[in-house]
Amino acid sequence: MRKISTTRFFPGAMLLALLCGPPQASAQPAANPARPITAPARPAAAPAAGAFAAPAPRGGAACHNGMSFDRFLADLKQQAVAAGVSQRALAEASPGLVYDQGIVNRDRGQRVFGQVFTEFAARMAAVYRMQQGQAKIKTHAAAFARAEKEFGVPPAVIAAFWGLESDFGANMGNLPTLRSLVSLAYDCRRSEMFEKETIAALKIIDRGDLTPSEMIGSWAGELGQTQFLPSHYFNYAVDYDGDGHRNMLRSPDDVIGSTANYIANGLKWRRGEPWLQEVRVPQNLPWDQADLTIKHPRSKWTQFGVTYPDGKALPNDSLPASLLLPMGRHGPAFLAYPNFAAYTEWNNSLIYSTTAGYLATRIAGAPPMQRPSAPVAQLPFNELRELQQLLVRAGFNVGKVDGIMGQLSRTAVKTMQIKYGLPADSWPTAELLARMRGVPAAPRAAPGATALPPAR
Structure with missing residues (x-):
């Protein structure tokens, strides 16, 4: 245990x-957006055992x-x-x-x-x-x-x-x-x-x-x-x-x-430091550098061509940051600062931690994130599981084979992308799955493509 x-x-x-x-x-x-939310004055009485309640095995x-x-x-x-x-x-x-x-x-x-x-x-x-x-x-x-x-x-x-x-x-x-x-x-x-x-x-x-x-x-x-x-x-x-x-x-x-x-x-929050910041990345970025385990000073990210979403330059300083691409190179991009570790420690789901950090920036006054320039395709659940199974056969530890691409799965995806000469942005694609199957990738639409809805 x-x-x-x-x-x-x-x-x-x-x-x-x-x-x-x-x-x-x-x-x-x-x-309810129309009224403030408050907790009840006193907790409700304990409910009876749920529908699945049963004795111990x-x-x-x-x-x-x-x-x-x-x-x-x-x-x-x-x-x-x-x-x-x-x-x-x-x-x-x-x-x-x-x-x-x-x-x-x-x-x-x-x-x-x-x-x-x-x-x-x-x-x-x-x-x-x-x-x-x-x-x-x-x-x-x-x-x-x-x-x-x-x-x-x-x-x-x-x-x-x-x-x-x-x-x-x-x-x-x-x-x-x-x-x-x-x-x-x-x-x-x-x-x-x-x-x-x-x-x-x-x-x-x-x-x-x-x-x-x-x-x-x-x-x-x-x-x-x-x-x-x-x-x-x-x-x-x-x-x-x-x-x-x-x-x-x-x-x-x-x-x-x-x-x-x-x-x-x-x-271990670091007083006075940021946590997450949306950025724009160039198409010629060395994608293998986009990883929470890799940190560069902001001046280095500036050299790579990373800017604020409106194109303005980042501060040319030594504050360390990682480039986070939660949906690969075609989706939103963020600089994750050392304080972002508090989010991944609060909940080790990358989806949750990134959302929590993003919501905090919005509450603090940041504008909505940029919409992807094109729909971002996601493999269906059964193919994500298959990709994880192929990664396990290739010798990788992806944790539980459950169709959910956690950090271990993303790291394995990145390694295989590098092996096959694909952009190493850690995002599972049909092309990578086809390479690992050993067959050519068939052209496909993006049934799971997503983009942000209009801001309300």
């Missing part, structure tokens, strides 16, 4: 509500040597006591520490980030969400100013995560957190990680920040308006409104201060 890190492995409740089901499936109101989980769930839970409680959790907190939490197979099914079945960047960004970084972020910054100006002074994180960066994760508190999830955590802890996919997260949730109860009944969130066990894992909540949540509790479900001030603290100290 891999060691737990700060990296997020799943999206927040609002993203799941929007991308994994119809809007009416959410127990909370959908985003007979015979016990294999990763726990066949141990029954009850025995596993007893051992987990002993670990919690050893970690400093009181018997009082355990007694309060025990009714919620039950197994739900439906939670495990959701975790195994998530497939959220299969869209191309322009589709995802058009939906999630929409104009109304930018406007709501700007309005939140005005409404909570004192808390944002304090957070920027103390932690060095700009208001737009905090507001973008706030909007993407829960639509500013409107969609925090509607499932009991303890049940989600302990179910995922018993499952074998990420058992060690969720054992630690369960203990962290018990510590939050013990500290008096939230009661077990208040712990309502996403199926993945995230809490609050910026969807913190319990370990992040315990370590980085702050009492910014001075009421003696760290409440990221109902206190906007606590949400702002806690999110800034996590970004600054958990994700």
